[in-house]
Amino acid sequence: MVCKCGGKVYFRRKYEGTELCKKCFVRSIEKKIKKEIRINNLISKNDRICVAISGGKDSTACLYILNEIVKKRKDMEIFAISIDEGIGEYRKKTISKAKELCELLNVPIKIYSFKEEFGKTLPEILNHRINACTYCGVLRRYLLNKKARENKATKLAFGFNLNDEAESILMNxxxxxLEKFLRLGAKVENKEIKKFVPRIKPLREIPEEEVFAYCKALNLPHYPKKECPYGKESVxxxxxxxxxxxxxxxxxxxxQIVxxxxxxxxxxxxxFYKKGKIKYCKICSEPSSKEICKVCELLEKTNL
Amino acid sequence: MVCKCGGKVYFRRKYEGTELCKKCFVRSIEKKIKKEIRINNLISKNDRICVAISGGKDSTACLYILNEIVKKRKDMEIFAISIDEGIGEYRKKTISKAKELCELLNVPIKIYSFKEEFGKTLPEILNHRINACTYCGVLRRYLLNKKARENKATKLAFGFNLNDEAESILMNxxxxxLEKFLRLGAKVENKEIKKFVPRIKPLREIPEEEVFAYCKALNLPHYPKKECPYGKESVxxxxxxxxxxxxxxxxxxxxQIVxxxxxxxxxxxxxFYKKGKIKYCKICSEPSSKEICKVCELLEKTNL
Structure with missing residues (x-):
């Protein structure tokens, strides 16, 4: 079998029954992402986009394609943020990949660490607690929002792919x-909370294996292993x-699920959304649904 | 360990962390079902309840408990309907159990067969089609509604347990x-459609294994094997x-899912419910969302 253009087959799409050569596959992925961006108004004029990058395939593909769009426009800017949780060798390797990618694409990158921001690395915070992902996720999102805002970003982009999104939907x-279920979607914004940078997920209609094949096809530098050493979150x-x-x-x-x-x-x-008073955390002043935000509550618990 | 009453443990409820003797277990099941009936107004004054029974554990428990309630009241009536799809030995055995139960409880039972109503048994209709459950489910529900109505029932009760309900929710x-998802719930009624007998599910908060243990505790006659020979519905x-x-x-x-x-x-x-014109099937006059109802469409396909 060959691609409809006559080229050698690079990827087989089971759900579509199509077979595509490398060029047609890359083009089709980019077309899908651009359509997703257009339909859901993910980016707009004068945006300064911050891409959260980990060095893995998803955020790599996300930064690459957003940069392809932004670099053709004079009214938009892009930069990347990486969070170093201090997860030993694993994070060192992924951050080195993230830097390599940003150098290649000529995109500025800023790196923030748990150690500098919270005074402790993730392993130090955890101290043998089991639910590492809960802690890490909350702290990472908090830091990304804060740093994106401090760097004047108008959008915060995540590389969540179709599998991630379907998983989150089903899990919630x-x-x-209910709270997390209602927060799902291609774009999450909360205009009532000024300190909240709107989040976008341009890759949410791309299956995981296609994101991987896309990075491979374009030879984009990324850390190939999926799992963080703490990633045992059984749910x-x-x-x-x-x-x-x-x-x-x-x-x-x-x-279908998405x-x-x-x-x-x-x-x-x-x-279910009733307009309530917007609260800001009494300790750190970041947006919070309670008097004390989840991060300060977690940090308190760990006696930081 | 013993039951809180001091009796010998009959059932362990993992999700509650409780251990119950036979008597306390039976009482707790009945209390839960009665609460479900009360909260959701499943039955009301002057009801004539038709219980769909198959001979299996779920419909057995459903008939038993509804009869316990109805027999104490003068304004209510109860009867059972069994559908014989003509699935050979399997259905013969389950219907014989259903009859035994009704005799024991002194509840009238009416048996209707696919052969008499549609002219063919399920195996004859199927003729090696794979999706037996789709055909059978549609035809069975149609016949139950029609016969319940002809027998002047005001409610049609099904023995769906918690597992069945959670499965249906997740499947849809x-x-x-969307259509099927919105039709889920403890009570399904459609006041706009006069020919539709309201459906109730009194057991939808009881886990499958507890329904089984309940039947066993009361020694209710039922056919113990779960699976119909066609039950290979892989979804x-x-x-x-x-x-x-x-x-x-x-x-x-x-x-949690329910x-x-x-x-x-x-x-x-x-x-999502927009009040549309209620249609009745042009062929059989039963309620339908289209000109021709699903049953007549299926029967047409099988050249009946």
């Missing part, structure tokens, strides 16, 4: 987490395993 | 079936396997 659905793994099986048996299932959530979430937001 | 969620099996694993790791997950769906569905119904 089966565990009945997400149970969900992931189920979704792999589902997608394998019923190709297109992941798309599409269905996109249909349900807007009317649910209307119903 | 991951496959993005539901994939979902079931995942939910078993989830409940095992995170006891209480099944409840509770979350109960929270989301009412506002979604408000948003």
């Amino acid at each position: 659905f089966v565990f009945g987490n 997400r793994k149970t969900i992931r395993k189920f979704l792999y099986e589902l997608e394998d048996r019923y190709p297109g299932s992941l798309f 599409k269905f959530a996109d249909l349900l979430i807007p009317p649910l937001r209307k119903e | 969620f991951v496959f993005g079936n 539901r099996k994939t979902i079931r396997k995942f939910l078993y694993e989830l409940e095992d790791r995170y006891p209480g997950s099944l409840f 509770k979350f769906a109960d929270l989301l569905i009412p506002p979604l119904r408000k948003e």
Whole structure:
């Protein structure tokens, strides 16, 4: 079999029944992402986009494609932020890849560390606690929002792919987490909270294996191993395993889940979002739903 | 360990961390079901309840408990309907158990068969088609509604347990079936459609294994094997396997899924239900969303 252009097949899309050469595959990925950006108004005039990069394939692809768009425009800017949680050799290697990518693309990169910002690395904070991902996720998002804002970003872009998004949807659905469920979507903004930088996910319709194949096709520098040494978060793994099986048996299932959530979430937001007083944390002044934000609460617990 | 009453432990409830003797277990199940009936107004004055029974544990428990309530009241009536799809020995055995139960409880039973109603048994209709469950489910629900109505029932009760309900919720969620998703719940009614008998599910908060233990504790006659010979519907099996694993790791997950769906569905119904013209099938005059109902469409396809 050959690609419809006659070229040698590089990627087989089971859910579409298509086979694409490297060039057609790359073009099709970029077309999809640009369509996602256009339909959901992910970026707009005069945006200064901050891309959260880890050195992994997803954020690498995200930075690359956003830079391709931004570099052609005079009214937009782009930069990258990496968070160094201090997870030993693993983070050192991924950050070195992130730097390499930014140098290649000529995109400024800023690196912030848990050690400097919170006084301790993740391993020091955890001190043998099990739920590393909860701590790390909360602290990382907090720091990214704060640093993006301090660097005058108008958008904060994440490299979440289709699998990540379907996993988050299903996880919050089966565990009945309404607050997090309603926060899902291609764009998350909260105009009432001035300190919150709107988040965008340009890759949320691209399956994980296609993001990987895209990085490989373009030979983009990235750290190939997926798993962080702490990544044993079993909830997400149970969900992931189920979704792999589902997608394998019923190709297109992941798309369907994301599409269905996109249909349900807007009317649910209307119903459940009541305009409440916006609070800011009494300790750090960052946006919070409670008097003390989750980060300060966690840091308090760890006696920081 | 002993039950809080001092009796010998009969059932261990992992999600509650309780251990119950036979008597306390039976009482707790009945209390839960009665609460479910009360909170959701499942039955009301002057009801004539039709219970769909298959001979299996779920419908057995459902008939037993509803009869316990109805027999104490003068304004209510109860009867059972069994559908004989003509699935050979399997259905013969289950129907014989259903009859035994009704005799024991002194509840009238009516048996209707695919052969008499549609002219063919399920195996004859299927003629080697794979999706037996789709055909059978549609035809069975159609016949139950029609016969319940002809027998002047005001409610049609099903023995769906917690696992069934969580499975249906997740199945319709991951496959993005909005119509079916919105039809889930403890009570399904459609006042606009006169020919539709309101459906109730009194057991939807009872886990499958507890329904089983309940039947065993009361020594209720039922056919113990779960699986119909056609029951190879792989979609539901994939979902079931995942939910078993989830409940095992995170006891209480099944409840959480049902509770979350109960929270989301009412506002979604408000948003998505537009009052359309109620249609009745041109061929059989039963309620239908299209000109020709699903049953007549299926029967047409099978050249009946």
